[in-house]
Amino acid sequence: DADVTQTPRNRITKTGKRIMLECSQTKGHDRMYWYRQDPGLGLRLIYYSFDVKDINKGEISDGYSVSRQAQAKFSLSLESAIPNQTALYFCATSRGLAADTQYFGPGTRLTVL
Amino acid sequence: SQKIEQNSEALNIQEGKTATLTCNYTNYSPAYLQWYRQDPGRGPVFLLLIRENEKEKRKERLKVTFDTTLKQSLFHITASQPADSATYLCALDMMDSSYKLIFGSGTRLLVRP
Numbered sequence: 001d002a003d004v005t006q007t008p009r010n011r012i013t014k015t016g017k018r019i020m021l022e023c024s025q026t027k028g029h030d031r032m033y034w035y036r037q038d039p040g041l042g043l044r045l046i047y048y049s050f051d052v053k054d055i056n057k058g059e060i061s062d063g064y065s066v067s068r069q070a071q072a073k074f075s076l077s078l079e080s081a082i083p084n085q086t087a088l089y090f091c092a093t094s095r096g097l098a099a100d101t102q103y104f105g106p107g108t109r110l111t112v113l
Numbered sequence: 114s115q116k117i118e119q120n121s122e123a124l125n126i127q128e129g130k131t132a133t134l135t136c137n138y139t140n141y142s143p144a145y146l147q148w149y150r151q152d153p154g155r156g157p158v159f160l161l162l163i164r165e166n167e168k169e170k171r172k173e174r175l176k177v178t179f180d181t182t183l184k185q186s187l188f189h190i191t192a193s194q195p196a197d198s199a200t201y202l203c204a205l206d207m208m209d210s211s212y213k214l215i216f217g218s219g220t221r222l223l224v225r226p
Contacts, residue, residue: 004156033213040121042202042218043157090156099145099164100212102204104156 003027004105006091012111019078021108023091031094032074033102034058034066036087043090049074050096081112115140117217119203125223132190134220136203142181143205148188151200151219160201161188193224 004025013019023032030051035043045058047066055068063085067075078085088109092102116139126132136146145164149157163170163179163186170177176189190197200221204214 035216040218042117043216045213048213092156094212096212098212099162099206100214101147101159101162102157102214104158107154107156109154 002106004091004093004103006089006105006108008108009106010109012113013081014113015082017081017112019081019110021076021089021091021110023074023076023105025072025074025091025093025103025105027093027103028071029093029095029103030071031096031100032068033092033094034064034074034076035090035092036060036085037090037107038087046076046089078110078112081110083112086110086112115143115205115207115215117203117205117215119201119217119220121218121220123221123223125225126193128194128224128226130193132193132197132222132224134188134201134222136186136188136217138184138205142184145206146177146179146186147204147214148175148177148186149202149204149216151202153200157202157216190222193222195224195226198222198224 033048034046049055049068065077091105094100094102118137147162148160151157163177178187200219202219204216207213
């Protein structure tokens with residue numbers, strides 16, 4: 001089984017709808033991240049959590065919110081989706097050590113019409 | 114703020130040749146630099162990490178160099194194979210003691226049979 005899973009894998013929704021993307025991990029890592037990826041822009045950090053009680057905004061948090069329900073679960077919500085939130089969304093985890101590497105989920109392709 | 118530059122144009126090479134990808138950064142020299150591989154529709158996968166005090170790192174057919182004077186890392190794949198075709202991302206630590214990463218937008222490598 002995959003260490004980092006994301007649901008759904010694909011989602012098409014309409015402007016104004018509320019959407020939740022979910023991430024689960026079995027790696028036992030404290031740190032979890034949400035990124036979005038757009039062509040030519042690379043991965044941009046939306047939110048990150050260093051443990052269940054520690055949640056922080058990344059560089060592009062406007063229009064998004066998160067919830068860390070447990071060490072293993074980190075959800076990303078779009079309260080009122082807009083078309084420019086159409087992107088590929090990735091969840092990642094890490095141990096929180098120096099020279100940390102990140103482990104990514106398979107991604108969610110979100111289309112907002 | 115730190116900027117990472119990777120060639121946005123795809124690198125197209127013949128099987129068996131050495132592929133060389135470039136990652137340039139503009140501001141502070143990071144404590145370490147990482148390279149990831151991303152296949153279409155998949156999450157990035159960690160390949161190699163090199164620290165600021167290391168000139169070169171190798172893993173099988175992969176080699177990474179790190180030149181803090183030039184503010185550049187080179188990623189080499191020797192004896193390239195069509196299976197090496199993917200997008201390669203470099204990532205730097207944010208130098209804020211958080212161990213978060215900044216990712217480049219990646220360079221796509223195409224290896225022709």
